[in-house]
Every structure is written in C-alpha cells, then in structure tokens.
Amino acid sequence: MGVREINMLIEKEKTSELWKVSYNWLKQAGSFPNKVYFRDEITTHPDYPSLTALTDVLEQGGMEFYAVETDLHSIGELNYPALAHIKKPEHSYMYIVNSINDWEEYREILSDWSGIVIFPEVNSKWEVKENSDAALKERDQKIFLWIFSIILLSLFTFRSLNIKSVEEILIGLFGMLGLFLSVFLLSNEVGFHSRIIRQVCGAFSKSGCENVMSNNLARGIFGITPALGSLTYFTTQFVAYIFITPNFTLISITIIPACVAGIIVIGSIYAQAFIIRDWCALCIGVGCILSVQLLIILNSSQLGFEPLPFFVFSAIFLVLVYPLMMLSRLFSFKIWATTQLLEFKKWKADTSIFLSQLQNEELMVSDSSFRNILIVGNTDAPIKLTIACSPYCKPCATAHKDIHRLIDKFPGMIELDIKLLCPMLNTNDKFTEATESILNVASCTNPTEIAKILTDWFELMNLENWLKKWGKVELNDVSVQKKHHYIWMKENRITYTPTIFLNGRKMPTRYNLRDLESLIPQLNHYLGKAGSL
Structure with a gap:
C-alpha cells in the first residue's frame, strides 16, 4: 500500500474537537455510537485529545482499523470514510473524507493534510455493551418525556374544552409553556446542559445562562431559587387549571401570585x-x-380578588415546593457524582498511574522451571495474567468470563495462567476432586481446548455434569501438577479467590477487570516495548 504504521507519532498530535469528529465518522462508517457514552469514554482518556485516545477507544470497541502515514499516491487503496489529520500552523484537527473524490473536491482543506489517516477495515463495526446500554437508557428517557408531555397536553386539551373563558384558556396555555421552560431552567441550574439549552442561552450571551444563575442574587430565599420558584409556580398553576377551576376562576386564584411574580x-x-x-x-x-x-x-x-382561592393556591405551592426542592437537589447531586465518576475514570484509565501502583504491589512467587498446563491465550503476549481461583467460587466464574472476553477482544495481547485451589491433605475433598479432574482432562486434551474446558467448568461447577462432556479420557498422574498448584497457593499466601496478578505483581485493589479493559491497548504497547515491569 505504500504506508507505514504510526504509533508514537499519533500520540504526540493534539486535535481540536476530536470526539465530535470521531463520533460523526463512526456513524458514517456504519456504527451506532451513543453520543454521551462515546464523548465520556474518549474525553476521559488520559491522553485526550491526542489520537491515541481515539485509537484506544476504537480498540476497546473491537473495531479493526488502520492508523497509518501515507501520501496521495495511495489514497485509492484506503477504505472510506477515512479520518485525515489536517495540520495547520496554529492548530490541527481531523477531517472526514467520505470518498476518494473528496481529495479533489476539498483540495483547499486537504492541502494541509499531514499524511496521517485513520480508516476502518471493511465491514468492521465499533460495538461496546455499555454503549448499547446507554443508547437503550437514552431511548427510554425520550419515550418517558414524550409520554409525560402527551399526558400534560391531553389534560390541558380536555380541560380547555370545558372552559368557556378564552382568557382563562390563554392563561392556562402560557402557564403550560412556562412549565416546560421552567424545567429547562431548573435543569440548567442543577448542571444538566443539553444542546437545546446551550443554543438558546448562547443566543443571548456568550457565557450562556450559567453566569446569571451562578450569581449570588440567584441563590433565592430559604433554598427556593428563581428556577425552583418558577417551576413550583407554574406547576401549581397547572394543577389549579386542571383540578380547581370548576369551583373557582383561574383569574381569581392567580391574581395575587401573578402580581407578586410581576414584581x-x-x-x-x-x-x-x-x-x-x-x-x-x-x-x-x-x-x-x-x-x-x-x-x-x-x-x-x-378581575376580582377572593381570599379562599388565593389560600388554595398558596397551600398547593407550599405542598409542592419541598418535594421539588428535594428532587432538584437529588438531580444536582447525581450530576455532580457523575462528573466526579468521570474524573475518577480518567484517573483509572491513566496507564502511568496504574503501573506506578502496580509496582508497589506484592511480587508473585513463581517457579519458572515448571510449566503449568492450564495456560490460555498467547504465550508470547506482553500482558501476562495469573489468576488464583477455587473450582467452586462464583466470583471466580465471573472473573474467568471477563478474562476470556478480554482475550477474545484483544487477540494476541494476553496470556492467562490459571492456578487452582487444591488441598493436599484431604484427597476426598470436593475441591481436590475437581482440581484433579480438570488437570487430568487438560493433560489429555489439545492446548487449544483449555479455554473451553475451563469455560464449561465455571458455567456448570458440577463435577458429574462436567465429566459427562469431558470425562472420556485416559487417567493420567497429575500429582506433580496438583502439588505445583498447592505450593504456589501457599508461597503466595492466597487468602481469597479470585486473586489476580499482572506480569508478576498483584493487581492493585482499586482496579478490577473492567478497569483493565480500558488499559490493555496502552499496556500492550508499553510492555511490548519494555519487555517487563
């Protein structure tokens, strides 16, 4: 193709609005990224906005792609859409090239092309379970909002058909509009900034609405901020319009509150x-x-004032204001917690921090002269996981499922060494029987079947049922293997299972296998070059 793969080069190149361009590129390439999930995933990468952040996220999604440096002579051999790196003196950015014709059509833009391009393998898609979950959650939220809005509109329409006063209908209509606008206002106050809110606020002020709403004057009285007061006011008005107006006129109910609101x-x-x-x-x-x-x-x-309707309006307002205040504080805390979680996620996705913590962990005791037969994955892989587990441990079964998923997701990058709990004194112990059976079957089976042997075991965790599938083999003497597992467990002082080691050191307690997933591409690159920790 006349290209060469790039690694260090893309790590050093910073790009502007990388996540937005990458998001649109993935959509055009046939994937279905959820906007919020993809944004959070790539922007929390410790190297963002470098291209390394993008390539790592693409690898996590199992997408096959090429990140190369080439020239115009080879553009006919690229797959499209492609991401071209545009480098200007003041900044650099990524540009979506939809077809080979774009190189000629947008010659002025692409004249600053650095030669770096990212393009997908044919029919390769970016798929992450968490992304699908986020998309389903977003869909459910939209459905709920639509249903809620339809219910409000239906109630308003049904009630309006029974009101003869055009003035009251207009007050109710503007009240419902105020209710929707107040929801946006309170959302902005608690920290939820949607695209619509940004566009509306940005039309009036460069700083948006945040500068006004964060001012001391917007703190309100007794915890009732202007946004909360507005939402409570229009909610009370809507309740009065739907349920109370048969007995009182809406004008008599709202005349005093409306005058106060005007001030x-x-x-x-x-x-x-x-x-x-x-x-x-x-x-x-x-x-x-x-x-x-x-x-x-x-x-x-x-127009006229009646005391009773005013007191009814005030009572409804007071009944609603406290629950709405608690809800707004709950949403505010949830958004704050989500922000902190993203920061924590960014910290955990930093390879240098992980390696620094890993270096402080216990060094695994091992006998390099002994070859364990329970090995899965690439034996020459730079990432070497060792897991101490019990045959009847449910958390171990979950860990094995997660590790095998990582091995499949990152082919060639991981070697897994399995150590089994094996009491030596009691030969009739169910743990000993299970370990002996697994070792015996593994010793008589092709090494490529080890992963399947262990997967089946941890799915069943029942010796009789498992032997129905794997038990038809010749019995071998596995006492040496069994003793090795026993001694290894004892020398490494394994007190709980699963206990996981990475390249000879115990995994830091702050990290789990889910966290390791985001680190694997970087660890593979680092350990592949360094050779060891």
Missing part, C-alpha cells in the same frame, strides 16, 4: 441589566410568560 420579573430584569450585566435567555423567557399572564389578568372582565 420579581422587574427585579430580575434590573439585576441582569445593571448588576450582573449579563442576560439569561431562559429567565427572560419565563419573565415574558409571566408578564403576558399578568396583562391578561389585569385586562380581564372577571
């Missing part, structure tokens, strides 16, 4: 214009709705 709107506009000197588009929107409602009420032929 708050004036104060809000003054604060944004002269104190904060910045604008919140969502706040302006809520203020406009409240102002329109107040004008409708003040110009109504039904």
Whole structure:
C-alpha cells in the first residue's frame, strides 16, 4: 500500500474537537455510537485529545482499523470514510473524507493534510455493551418525556374544552409553556446542559445562562431559587387549571401570585441589566410568560380578588415546593457524582498511574522451571495474567468470563495462567476432586481446548455434569501438577479467590477487570516495548 504504521507519532498530535469528529465518522462508517457514552469514554482518556485516545477507544470497541502515514499516491487503496489529520500552523484537527473524490473536491482543506489517516477495515463495526446500554437508557428517557408531555397536553386539551373563558384558556396555555421552560431552567441550574439549552442561552450571551444563575442574587430565599420558584409556580398553576377551576376562576386564584411574580420579573430584569450585566435567555423567557399572564389578568372582565382561592393556591405551592426542592437537589447531586465518576475514570484509565501502583504491589512467587498446563491465550503476549481461583467460587466464574472476553477482544495481547485451589491433605475433598479432574482432562486434551474446558467448568461447577462432556479420557498422574498448584497457593499466601496478578505483581485493589479493559491497548504497547515491569 505504500504506508507505514504510526504509533508514537499519533500520540504526540493534539486535535481540536476530536470526539465530535470521531463520533460523526463512526456513524458514517456504519456504527451506532451513543453520543454521551462515546464523548465520556474518549474525553476521559488520559491522553485526550491526542489520537491515541481515539485509537484506544476504537480498540476497546473491537473495531479493526488502520492508523497509518501515507501520501496521495495511495489514497485509492484506503477504505472510506477515512479520518485525515489536517495540520495547520496554529492548530490541527481531523477531517472526514467520505470518498476518494473528496481529495479533489476539498483540495483547499486537504492541502494541509499531514499524511496521517485513520480508516476502518471493511465491514468492521465499533460495538461496546455499555454503549448499547446507554443508547437503550437514552431511548427510554425520550419515550418517558414524550409520554409525560402527551399526558400534560391531553389534560390541558380536555380541560380547555370545558372552559368557556378564552382568557382563562390563554392563561392556562402560557402557564403550560412556562412549565416546560421552567424545567429547562431548573435543569440548567442543577448542571444538566443539553444542546437545546446551550443554543438558546448562547443566543443571548456568550457565557450562556450559567453566569446569571451562578450569581449570588440567584441563590433565592430559604433554598427556593428563581428556577425552583418558577417551576413550583407554574406547576401549581397547572394543577389549579386542571383540578380547581370548576369551583373557582383561574383569574381569581392567580391574581395575587401573578402580581407578586410581576414584581420579581422587574427585579430580575434590573439585576441582569445593571448588576450582573449579563442576560439569561431562559429567565427572560419565563419573565415574558409571566408578564403576558399578568396583562391578561389585569385586562380581564372577571378581575376580582377572593381570599379562599388565593389560600388554595398558596397551600398547593407550599405542598409542592419541598418535594421539588428535594428532587432538584437529588438531580444536582447525581450530576455532580457523575462528573466526579468521570474524573475518577480518567484517573483509572491513566496507564502511568496504574503501573506506578502496580509496582508497589506484592511480587508473585513463581517457579519458572515448571510449566503449568492450564495456560490460555498467547504465550508470547506482553500482558501476562495469573489468576488464583477455587473450582467452586462464583466470583471466580465471573472473573474467568471477563478474562476470556478480554482475550477474545484483544487477540494476541494476553496470556492467562490459571492456578487452582487444591488441598493436599484431604484427597476426598470436593475441591481436590475437581482440581484433579480438570488437570487430568487438560493433560489429555489439545492446548487449544483449555479455554473451553475451563469455560464449561465455571458455567456448570458440577463435577458429574462436567465429566459427562469431558470425562472420556485416559487417567493420567497429575500429582506433580496438583502439588505445583498447592505450593504456589501457599508461597503466595492466597487468602481469597479470585486473586489476580499482572506480569508478576498483584493487581492493585482499586482496579478490577473492567478497569483493565480500558488499559490493555496502552499496556500492550508499553510492555511490548519494555519487555517487563
């Protein structure tokens, strides 16, 4: 092809908006990345925004691809869509090349091509279980929001058909709009910044709505912030419109609250214009709705004050404000916790930190002259896992499933050495019987079947059922192998199973096999060059 693979080169190149371009490229290549999951996965990579972050995430998704440096003479041999690295004096970025014709059509852009290109293997897809789970969760949330919105609209429509006053219907309609806008306002306050919110807020201010809502003036009174007060107000108004108006007019219920809201709107506009000197588009929107409602009420032929409706409105407001306050705090904490988790994930995905912690762990005692027959994977792999397990240990079964999944996902990168719990004193012990049977079958079977032998065992964990499939072999003397497993367990002071070692050192307690998955591509590169820890 006239290309050469690149490793160190792509590690050093920083790109702008890498995750967005990569996300769109994967979609065009036929994969289905969830936007939020993919963004979090790649941006929490310790090397982001280098191309190493992208290549590692692609490997985690089992996607076969090429990251190479080539020239225009070889573009006909690339698979498309491809990602071309554009390098300008001030910055660099990735550009999606959809077909070979793009090289000519967008010659001006691609004239700054550095020669680095990433392209997928034919029919190769990026697939991660967590990505699929995130997509299903997002779909369920959208369905819930649609159902909730349809219910609100249905209730409003049904109630409006039984109201003769156009003024009350208009107040109810603007109240429902205010309710939806208040949801966005409170979402922004607790830290959930959707694309729609960013676009709306960005239209009024470069800093968005955050600058206004984070100001001391927006802290509110008794924990009731302007956003929470707005949501509670319009929720109360909607409840009054749906359930109370048969007995009272909506105007009589809301006249005093609307006047109070009007005063708050004036104060809000003054604060944004002269104190904060910045604008919140969502706040302006809520203020406009409240102002329109107040004008409708003040110009109504039904204008009048009745104490009882006002007290009913106040009672509903007070009943709703505390649960809504707790919900907003709960969502705020959840978003904060998610942010902290992403930071922690980024820390755990840093290979240098992992290796530093691994160096401080216990060194495994092993006899290099003895060859264990329970070996799975590539014996020349740079990543060597050793697992101490018990034949009847459910966590060990889970660990084996995870490790075999990693071996399949990263072919050629991992060697797995299995050590089995084997009491030597009691030959009738069920653990001894299981270990002897596994070792005996393994000694008479092709080494390529070891993985299947162990997978079947940990799926069944029943000696009689397992022997029905694997027991038809000649009995061998496995006492030497059994003794090796026993001595290894004793010398390494194994007190619990599964205990996992990586390249001769115990895995740090802060890490599990799921964490190791994101580290494998980097560990393979580092250990493949270094040879050992």
